[in-house]
Amino acid sequence: MTIVYVPGDSAARSIGADEVAALIAAHAAKAGIDIELRRNGSRGALWLETLVEVDNGNGRFAYGPVTPADVDSLFANNFLNAGTHPLSLGKTESIEWLATQDRVTFSRVGIIEPLSLSQYEAHGGLAGLRTALTHPDVVGEVLASGLRGRGGAGFPAGIKWRTVLEAAGDQKYVVCNADEGDSGTFADRMLMEGDPFTLIEGMAIAGIAVGATYGYIYIRSEYPSAIEVMNKAIEVGRLAGLLGKNILGSDKSFDLEVRAGAGSYVCGEETAMLESLEGKRGMVRPKPPLPAISGLFGKPTVINNVLTLASVPAIMKDGSKSYQDRGIDRSRGTQVFQLAGNIARGGIVETGFGISLSEMITRFGGGTLTGHPVKAVQVGGPLGAYLSADQLDVALDYESLAEAGAMLGHGGIVVFDQSVNMLQQARFAMEFCAAESCGKCTPCRIGAVRGVEVIDRIIAGEEREKNIELLNDLCDLMTEGSLCAMGGLTPLPVRSALVHFPLEEVSK
């Protein structure tokens, strides 16, 4: 039977995928054509959404971007037999934007139906967990892969895991940080919505590796679809023996549950997240003690980002060397970049580290959506630096970005055209920090409020030189004196917006 794929990812649905799916089903039924309609995840080429694919036995053929108004003409042009149409993209696997990527963590996203465990297994799923169940040294394998935390800090995952493994404790936990709050990032969401079993498998492997029997996925409340899909996937996993007692017939046990956030950005900071998981205000804890020694409910806890944990099944399946062979220098493996903001071809670009920012924006991104020249690019979320158009040759890896005074963060790349006002963006960075600060430490809680005030004076043209000096002092204090990255890194966008760009007036 002909299979038609219409993504069920919330980004695709945000621009009409549900209507497209309903119209295709209705049209086929009316014409008496038997089709199997599958709601896959998104391939990540969000500029082609709604990306409709047809498989009539000769591989998958793509059409996009399909709007509800195109459905009749797709049928008229016999798309069910891969007929040509103005929206034809040929075979999905040969779409250059996708074909030139190196999908490891995202290998199944957009290919399978998210909640089909059989499709998951048919595409290589569970092989990593099976290897881990009999592997003598899972932690060593992850350590050897060079995998670094994908949440932002880039800390080697294996070292964290080893600390938890060696920590004494009657109960240990695996916590997945799915509080993807950075503007310009959506990879965690798309992975959870498009391939939830990968995350479950990764967490189970982490549990086996360190001796943890229970896990939590902390998902932000702004992601209702991801919460729904993960909850369903956990149910399917339990029924199939992938979670619970004696997973996959082994002597190991692991189970997990989803906890939702409640609209606090700082809860993406790992210790604030632990507080929130314990039901409290999301206030940052001082370190030490490290969460690996004393984490959730005071127990040794592995905390990793969605993409970190979702990379683990592939590492166990194909071996650490295969992963290690990708990337450059100390940035090993692939990175899931997210092209966002004012960009013509936005979406998920997974590739080895080291590609330059300009290549990312021109070759994959196709420049700005508005067609105007790029003026600024913010890499790494609201705490990441703004880079100007003449800084785009920087390579996208942890160390090169650090040298350029920027950071990779969670891999979000937000592009702005000439209409952006950098003084306004600097103000927003402080405003955001003031709104989202947990309030535990003074430099962040009060510094951000004072920062907004100082920038307002700069905008108003009051004693500009003096106020810029004051702002610099304040930024120094926040950088050096804050308890966590919220206050500590807010100066990064603020300063970069003022240093790399000429001061412009802000229109009212």
Next chain:
Amino acid sequence: MKYLTWTDEAALEVVREHAEKPGPMLLTLQALQERFGYVETSLLPSIAKVLNVSRAEVHGVLTYYSDFRTTPPASRQIHLCVAEACQALGVRDVVKELAAAGYEVGERSKDGATDVVGVYCLGNCALGPAALVDGNLCGRVSAKSLVAQVTS
């Protein structure tokens, strides 16, 4: 979204359902809001008693997280992303246009039917400006399209 009418008895039932879970407070308040649309502050002493914590702790959690409401919501909800990726696609103008149409961000609309909430990121950053309308994600929104959706 359909919510039940708040009664203290029904609310305490929800609290008791969650009391035995590890770290129950946030979960409990979320469950109350999911059921009734908001959390009635007069119940705080009773919640504190059931969960065996101080009233200050319940108040602290309730007021820390921006998701929580202590009064009933309007019948329609717009959560508009006002973060950087949507700023790059003109959400600052959308905010101004919405205000001009009677939909000030951070307030209830002039007609009283819609709450307009500014949020930081909905994870739809390649298809911005983005918004959740009654919990459903929308991409490439404008002030016009949002108003049309909540008045349809």
